[in-house]
Amino acid sequence: MQFKNIVAPLVAFLCYSGINNSLYAQNSDISSGVKAPLTVKVDGKITEWGNLPAYNKATTVRYTLANDANNLYLVLNCTDNQNINKLLAGGLTFTINKDGKKKEKDAVQIQYPLQGKNGGGFRGMRFGGRGTNINVDTAALVNSRKQMVAAAKEISVIGIKQITDTLISIYNTDGIKTGINFDSKGNLFYELAVPLKLLELSAGNATELAYNLKLNGMQFGGNRERGEGRPGGNGGGNFGGNISISGGGAFGDTMLELMSPTDFWGKYKLAKP
Template sequence: MKISNCKLFGLVLPALLLSAFANAQKLPNIQKGGLRAPANIKVDGKASEWNNELQAYNHAIQASYTLSNDDNKLYLTVSSDHKEVINKMINGGVSLIINKVKRSVSGAASVTYPVFNIQDAPVISLNTMFDIKTGTPDTDAKMDSLVKASNSALNNKAKFIRLSGLQGDEDTLISVYNKDGIKGHSAFNNKKTYTLEMSINLKLLGLSIQDQSSFNYNIRFNETKIDFVPGISIMRNADGTVTQMVVKDAKLANSYISALNTTDCWGEYTLVK
């Protein structure tokens, strides 16, 4: 079952933010080795079980992430505090792609979350959220209210997960309330960080804790497709990627293109007993 691309919500930043997580420079670009998931791990859009300290900060996707496993599931936790990246994570969804043979999307298993129907995309006020400077009771209360409203909108609208290469289906939607052993959840915190988590049953990926062979993984932030934005002319390649934008300030074009195009990173992982 194929679906249409969702509508863009929130304004794309005119320039990429230069800030990163405080510890981003200390983290490797790609996670080193496998990691046993903590016993208290929950797919709830919070990185509290990791003390909000993830394993790697990848500069291509501008996000921190941790890949982990227990005896039955593979877990992905990925966080970003870049407004334009968050917009893409929500709008285009985040895909975790597994290929046991090679670093290629072709023939790989893919799980994407969140997925929205075009008529049912949530409205998240990212511009308002990032304009708020916390530190006083008044602004803290505003941020708390905005975060609660944003998380409520996500929870009410994020009802689907897209599967590809699993269960013999090329492109299929399942409910987040499925019985297939696949979960997805995301949430904001009051520090303007968006965290997305997924878990997938190892059997669905053709993996086993008894097999210590490494496999390739790809974390992909899917492109945001825009049909029309006032004042902007968009040109795309045959595959849909943005090649040129005409905006009032030409210096902003590259920033727009980076915010719209798919970004991803590859790594290798070995399940930890």
């Protein structure tokens, strides 16, 4: 395999290795209602939110849930390159169970970003090597991440009665808004707004919800239940979508981690406006 044939944005996305920022002590959950700022613009810049009050160790995200009279908001920040790559490659799924049960059954699920079938931006590319170590400048890293977000034009929606299509445009008229942005170091900022009326909820009732955040990781063609598209460890593996990884070592371990979903459950009680 000749790495000169690999496009720079893809190399930056897969192989950049950075040092995580130090994490200050935070809560592990958002249990009580948080009132959203008076002026919210869902653009991924999150400046109006200040310091995010919760931190989850499994996904390495700082985050908050909040609401006003009209919307439920999810806001998060991630500085861990591996988990940023995982989120961009397979999207983040936000699950909301309005009955307060930590179960996906009968829950609303919203996934964004979506990178398309068979690996999205990785489609048609092949990689090989053992313990691959490629230095990528930060500007290339940020640019590659912005390109992936720019290519994601759809949101997956499941469990909302008023929305019959499972895929909707990011420019939808249903009121679901998303925003992803990056700072100069490539750190990720994420915002999502979901109208309470679509969830059949009212902020005035102070309902307690159960929620789940999942970083899905890379998802390629094939059925993993039947053993198709599995990573290959030291022996290599075929991921579908004309993508294969040969060898093992650090590069193989990185790919295996990127394909492994990471998630957590929590509870949130709507704040009265």
